[in-house]
Amino acid sequence: MAKRLTHFVQLTAVEHACKMMRADLLVRLIDEDGLRPIDIARATGLRQSDLSQMYATAKTFPPDARADDVPYNIFMLATRMIRKFPELRMRPRLALSQIRRLGLSQHRDVSRHFSQLARLAEMRRALPAPAIQRNGVINSTHRARLQDVLHLIPDGVAKIIHVDPPYIYPTTTDGRYNSGSSRSRLCDDAEAETALQLVRDVLGNWQPKLAPGGVLLLWQASGPLLPQIIESVDQYDWRLAGPVIWDKSRHQPGDFTAPYSRQTEMLWVLSRPGDELVNHDGSSRSDILRFPPVSFPSAASEQDHCFEKPQKLCEPHPQAQPSRRTGARPLRMHRIDDAGGDRS
Structure with missing residues (x-):
């Protein structure tokens, strides 16, 4: 047989x-x-x-x-x-x-x-196109949904797409993050499915905006990626290079029924298949970044975003070595010079 x-x-x-x-x-x-x-x-x-x-x-x-x-x-x-x-x-x-x-x-x-x-x-395509601001697209802050900004960004121009979406900590019965700040509710207090759809939209639509060698940096809570996000990574043909870990050096308030509190967040690095990640500016090769957090429990009610990042954390960005492909760009845009410095 x-x-x-x-x-x-x-x-x-x-x-x-x-x-x-x-x-x-x-x-x-x-x-x-x-x-x-x-x-x-x-x-x-x-x-x-x-x-x-x-x-x-x-x-x-x-x-x-x-x-x-x-x-x-x-x-x-x-x-x-x-x-x-x-x-x-x-x-x-x-x-x-x-x-x-x-x-x-x-x-x-x-x-x-x-x-x-x-x-x-x-x-x-049926969504109304957002009005272009007088100061243009590049080097500007756009207070809009990322889905609305997509039409403004040319293809192949973004070296870095840096996305810091809600992390979906469902602490209420309807699956929303329960924040004490009226301002943070605008971005963090959505339902879990809404937060997931935001990540899916980024993975599904923004890869063409990447410049050759560009990368997508996606913040998520500590631990493995949600299965729905992994499915979108595969579906839209991303290469997942694995997380860079942000160690806050002290644990944060969280689920008090859990045996431990979170002290880290994950920065997931994604690129197009065939692009090779390189250390372009001689920064630390460690996959653990240690910076104190912006937030303190006493200031939580004043935050716009419950997972705000310190500025220093955003400086040592990775970059991919381009292959012969066309590529994607974000809400927060940077142009990276050959020495690796940022020009806002």
């Missing part, structure tokens, strides 16, 4: 390889020999629509852009989605990556996923 199963697996691999070889040969027959698809259909008995799909798949994913372990069917599904949803403007590599990461293999499941992405994109 084991021998037969091994033989079956081998034949399946050969079948997948033959499908791509046949598609490559079809491209040569049409492009180099000048045959029409209808002529090939008559000679082979295959449907012209199937030949057209085979041709489109081989052209979308030429031999030098294919992984050996991906079957023809997955390449074909990615090609169909790119052609079916042109409004997504999705690159072939990204479409293929989404299908593989989600483990999809059926057309209905793949189509449902890309339909959801298309609906989300249409909803974002």
